[in-house]
Amino acid sequence: xxxxxxxxxxxxxxxIRVLHARFHSPVDIVTSGPWSEPLLRGQPGVGxxxxxxxxxxxxxxxxxxxxxxxxLRDRGVxxxxxxxxxxxxxPLLARAGIPEEFIVDVRxxxxxxxxxxxxxxxxxxxxxxxxxxxxxxxxxxxxxxxxDELRDAELAAVTPGCHLDVSERxxxxxxxxxxxxxxxxxxxxxxxxxxxxxxxRGLRRLAVNNKYWPNERWAEVLRHVRARHPDHAIVLxxxxxxxxxxxxxxxxxxxxxxxxxxxDLPVPRLVALLxxxxxxxxxxxxxxxxxxxxxxxxxxxFGKALPSLYRPWGTAGADVKVLCGRxxxxxxxxxxxxxxxxxxxxxxxxxxxxx
Numbered sequence: 001x002x003x004x005x006x007x008x009x010x011x012x013x014x015x016i017r018v019l020h021a022r023f024h025s026p027v028d029i030v031t032s033g034p035w036s037e038p039l040l041r042g043q044p045g046v047g048x049x050x051x052x053x054x055x056x057x058x059x060x061x062x063x064x065x066x067x068x069x070x071x072l073r074d075r076g077v078x079x080x081x082x083x084x085x086x087x088x089x090x091p092l093l094a095r096a097g098i099p100e101e102f103i104v105d106v107r108x109x110x111x112x113x114x115x116x117x118x119x120x121x122x123x124x125x126x127x128x129x130x131x132x133x134x135x136x137x138x139x140x141x142x143x144x145x146x147x148d149e150l151r152d153a154e155l156a157a158v159t160p161g162c163h164l165d166v167s168e169r170x171x172x173x174x175x176x177x178x179x180x181x182x183x184x185x186x187x188x189x190x191x192x193x194x195x196x197x198x199x200x201r202g203l204r205r206l207a208v209n210n211k212y213w214p215n216e217r218w219a220e221v222l223r224h225v226r227a228r229h230p231d232h233a234i235v236l237x238x239x240x241x242x243x244x245x246x247x248x249x250x251x252x253x254x255x256x257x258x259x260x261x262x263x264d265l266p267v268p269r270l271v272a273l274l275x276x277x278x279x280x281x282x283x284x285x286x287x288x289x290x291x292x293x294x295x296x297x298x299x300x301x302f303g304k305a306l307p308s309l310y311r312p313w314g315t316a317g318a319d320v321k322v323l324c325g326r327x328x329x330x331x332x333x334x335x336x337x338x339x340x341x342x343x344x345x346x347x348x349x350x351x352x353x354x355x
Contacts, residue, residue, distance in 0.1 A: 001093070002083035003032035003055055005196065006267075006286025007310075009039055010293050012083065013162050014118035018125035019081065020045025021154040028075070030068055030089070035286070038267040043165055055088035065092060072096035079129045082106060083121070101131040117309050118161050126155070159315040162293035166275045167268075174272040181259065186233040189225060190273065190296075192282035193218055193249055194242035194262075210303035211283040213333050215245075219252035220338040221281065225345065226255040232278065237270065237287055238262030278350040281341065283333065288312045292320060297351055299323065299344045303333035319349040 002012050009031065019027045026047030029040060037049045050068045059065050073096050080098055082090065082105045093103060104127045111120050178184040195211040225234060234257060236246040243262040250258050265273070274280065274291045280298040282288045288300045295316030300323065302310075307322045321344040325335025 001030040001080065001089055003030075003052060003089055004084075005033065006035045006039065007289040009033075009036050010162050010164065010286065010289035011117045011310075012121060013040075013043065013164065013293065014160070015081065015083065015121035015125045016040075016043070016045045017158050017163065018122055018155060021158050022125065030072075030092070035267050039164075039271070039290075042167060044163070052089070055092075059091070059095070068092055069095045072098065077102060079132055080104070081124060081127075083124070099131065102129045104129050111309070114308055116311065116313060118313055122158075122160060161313040161315045161317075162289055163315040164271055164290060164293040166272050166294060170268045170272040171275075174269055174276060177264070177269060181261075183233050183235070183259065186257075187229075187231065188273070188277040189229060189232045189234045190237055190277045190280040190282075190287075190291075191218075191222065191225075191234060192237045192280065192285055192287045194238050194245050195283055195285050210305075211285065211301075211333060212303075213283060213301060213336070215249050215252055217338045217341075218249045219254075221341050221345070222249070222253040222258065223255055224338075224342045225281070226253075226258070228346070232257075234258045235273070235277075236260045236262060237265060237273075237282075239265070278352070279345075279348055281345060284310060292316075292318055295351070297348050299341060299348055301325075301333055301336055301341065302331070304331050318351070321345075321348055 002008065004012070016027050027045050028047040028050070030050045030052065032052045032055065037051055040046050040049055050071055051064065052068060053064050054062065057065070069092055072093070077098055080093060080103045082093070082103055085107065104124065106124055109124055109127060175184065222234065236250065236259065238246055240263055243260060246260040246262050250260060270287065271290055271294060274287065274296045275294040277296050280287070280291045280296050282291070282298060282300050284300055284302045284305050288298060289312050291298045292312035292314030295314060295318045297319040298312060299321045300312055302322060302324045307324060311322055312320050323336050323340055323344055325332055327335045
């Protein structure tokens with residue numbers, strides 16, 4: 001159970017793949033958000049995906065909560081890994097009749113010093129619920145293989161980091177989309193300017209939006225990228241509400257072959273586009289983690305978040321350049337200058353589209 005943002009669900013693939021290796025069974029997911037189901041559907045080790053619109057709506061007013069509880073009851077009692085930092089979704093497990101001794105709660109297994117988020121999920125996936133780790137004859141389920149044996153066998157084959165598969169259906173959809181936009185023959189460079197808070201209430205520089213980077217700086221970086229890569233098409237990513245912001249930056253940059261795709265990028269197409277691209281420049285965001293998960297090299301700008309915890313880390317080992325800034329002694333994305341982004345991009349090992 002994990003109700004997280006886009007990037008959180010990409011990070012969770014590190015846990016899903018280890019659980020799948022341990023139990024040799026698909027892992028059912030209880031989650032939230034419109035991105036989770038199209039992101040995780042068909043991914044290695046993923047079983048049924050049950051979505052919640054809200055964990056805070058009163059239970060009897062929430063049809064999706066009641067549906068999830070019915071599905072969990074139908075599955076029967078079994079091990080559950082609870083991966084949320086709040087209690088909001090825990091009552092659903094109780095309503096479904098899942099005893100505490102079958103639940104591994106991430107809050108009981110604190111982050112270790114210097115540990116990356118994917119390493120925490122990988123470690124949590126190796127924790128056995130008390131009920132199935134009980135001695136034989138106690139009436140509990142049989143326990144999986146001991147962790148030491150697992151580490152030497154199945155676990156060794158599960159590469160650390162995030163991973164996303166891209167299906168042939170996704171690639172075919174992307175190919176048709178690129179042809180319709182006149183981009184099928186061009187190598188691609190992607191840029192993610194906004195984030196989920198960028199256009200909230202129509203304001204970009206909110207106190208809570210610590211991933212804001214000024215339009216003028218983006219425009220300067222885009223002009224450099226165009227000069228350095230004259231044969232590449234540059235595509236601005238985002239969701240529908242970010243389209244006007246991309247348009248403003250594009251007008252400031254005033255360069256050729258700059259395409260605003262924020263109006264037409266459902267999650268499966270976005271992931272396929274990231275797999276195809278030569279590289280990405282982005283704020284710390286969900287697309288940054290998805291890029292690493294499909295092997296796309298990237299430069300990522302961090303604000304308040306800890307790079308040691310949330311640095312994009314994919315199984316393919318793509319080149320990742322992390323930039324951090326400080327303002328008045330505190331971590332702040334506004335402390336990152338365009339020249340730092342340009343230098344990082346110039347040293348990035350871009351991917352050959354034909355590789």
